[in-house]
Amino acid sequence: MSIKLQTERMSIREHRVGDIAAVEAYSTQEKFWRYLQVGELGEGSGKAYVERVIAEQSMRPRSEFNLALTMKANEQIVGNVRLGITDLENSEAILGYAVAPEYWGQGDASEAVKAITDFAFNTLFMHRVYAVVDIENAASINVLQKCRFIHEGTLRENKISQGVRRSSHIYSLLTDEYSA
Numbered sequence: 001m002s003i004k005l006q007t008e009r010m011s012i013r014e015h016r017v018g019d020i021a022a023v024e025a026y027s028t029q030e031k032f033w034r035y036l037q038v039g040e041l042g043e044g045s046g047k048a049y050v051e052r053v054i055a056e057q058s059m060r061p062r063s064e065f066n067l068a069l070t071m072k073a074n075e076q077i078v079g080n081v082r083l084g085i086t087d088l089e090n091s092e093a094i095l096g097y098a099v100a101p102e103y104w105g106q107g108d109a110s111e112a113v114k115a116i117t118d119f120a121f122n123t124l125f126m127h128r129v130y131a132v133v134d135i136e137n138a139a140s141i142n143v144l145q146k147c148r149f150i151h152e153g154t155l156r157e158n159k160i161s162q163g164v165r166r167s168s169h170i171y172s173l174l175t176d177e178y179s180a
């Protein structure tokens with residue numbers, strides 16, 4: 001099944017080989033990957049990222065949904081969103097998202113998170129969706145709070161990012177809270 005989610009301003013679709021240049025352009029900027037962990041989309045890895053997420057599209061059962069955020073107005077790629085099923089038996093998924101720096105502050109991440117959260121609960125029937133966010137990533141924390149995610153706790157110095165030990169907050173949303 002090819003996924004396509006529509007929001008007011010965006011078409012959130014599967015990645016294609018033709019997206020590599022656009023992904024490379026936004027993911028090679030230092031401020032873009034400042035808070036991201038090793039293994040996530042990072043400097044110079046746009047080609048590998050697009051090839052990996054295209055391969056994931058045909059996996060069955062499919063547990064990874066890494067989608068491109070494109071503006072309806074001009075089809076420009078402005079970022080990506082990820083939903084990964086971490087525990088199928090218990091219906092749990094992890095959420096991730098990133099927007100190209102030149103588009104920050106325009107509500108794109110919040111719009112995309114609302115759409116992928118709806119997909120998680122109403123199409124995949126997940127029970128719990130959670131996100132792990134660097135404690136200094138104020139913009140990302142704002143996105144989660146705007147989308148009604150609840151702070152569960154803090155992982156102390158759980159990762160090394162750019163050579164520095166950093167801590168992360170865990171935020172989650174349950175299906176009942178989403179529907180309320």
Ligand SMILES: CC(C)(COP(=O)(O)OP(=O)(O)OC[C@H]1O[C@@H](n2cnc3c(N)ncnc32)[C@H](O)[C@@H]1OP(=O)(O)O)[C@@H](O)C(=O)NCCC(=O)NCCS
Nearest residue numbers: 032097098099104105106107108109110133138139140142
């Ligand atoms: C986090 C990120 C996705 C936010 O994208 P965005 O499209 O700018 O987010 P939105 O426009 O939806 O803004 C969300 C809120 O955060 C606020 N915000 C933006 N930058 C901020 C900052 N530096 N400090 C505090 N708040 C900030 C916005 O004003 C907005 O709040 P408002 O609607 O009440 O004004 C983007 O900064 C990004 O891609 N960062 C790099 C990758 C990353 O860190 N991803 C998240 C991993 S958990």
